[in-house]
Amino acid sequence: MKVLVVAVFAVFAHAQQFKCPPKDGFYEDSNQCDKFYECYDGIATPKLCPDGLVFNPAIKKINKCDQPFSVECGDRIELQPAQPTELCPRRNGFFAHPDPKVCNLYYICVEGISTKQPCPPGLHFEEETGTCVWAKASGREGCDASETMVLKDGFRCPKEGQVDSNGQLVVHPKYPHPNDCQRFYVCLNGIEPRDLGCTTGEVYNDETQKCDAPENVTGCEDWYKDDQVPSKPPSNKKQ
Structure with missing residues (x-):
């Protein structure tokens, strides 16, 4: 608490030294990146961005506090004391x-x-x-x-890679999903896994490495049989 009081005192003390430009607006502090001044009729009111954010004069909105990676602070390296929580070194x-x-x-x-x-x-x-x-x-x-390099379902790209019919290493090899006929994996550059899927009505064909009709893929012929819309029952109405 004592540190915060000292910091607030320093903010207001420095405000007495800051001279507002002729035009009203918001202006950065010369030393502290998360500190700025609101000038109105030549009177400077010191402001602090929320902990973790810094002043960005390029923002046209009234709220001019931004993420540090979006602002070039230069020599204005000072910041307010951090207010950390369990997983947040600063509040924002x-x-x-x-x-x-x-x-x-x-x-x-x-x-x-x-x-x-x-x-x-x-x-x-x-x-x-x-x-x-x-x-x-x-x-x-x-x-x-x-x-x-591992997906949520545990898949990771095989270290040995994959070769084509000419014995050449496949740059982005594909692999079938072990339990889902509609899904398959792609290993970008042989190392980065992606979980992809065919459109509804098609299944992955490991032989052609393309999406195909279920009847063309052994073991996946009946993959969509439970999704079929039941046919309309015959009408009992007498003609």
Whole structure:
């Protein structure tokens, strides 16, 4: 509490030194990226963005607080004291998983409430940009690759890859789903799994590696039999 009081005192003390430009509006502080001034009739009122956000003068809306990765703070490196919660280093923002080995998960924090988000398979969360990027581009070390290369149902791309009829390695190999005739997997670049599916009425044909009619795929001939609309019963009305 004492730290917060000191910070608030410092904000108002610095406001006395800030001189408003002739035009009313919102202006950044020269030292602190999450601090700004509302100028009206030459009077400066100091403001602080919510913890975790910083002032963005480029925003045309009244609310000019934005994510740090969207703002170039330059030399304005000072920030208000953090108000962390269990999984949020600051009350607002996009943050990496606290376990450095888990690179494919991150948290979106809004007023101290966290929501866990997964990156697509093969991607890692990059805190500097607040986005998921290719694992190599993230520069994160010590990550558990198995966390990023496995789907929710446990499928992962086979290490041995897949070759075509000419003995050439298939760049994006496909694999049938073990229990679902309509679904199949694609391994982008042989390592990044995707769970895809055929349109209703078709099943995946592993021989042609395309979606096909059920009668052309052994074991999947009756895949849609339970979905058929029952025929209209004959009318008992006398002609």
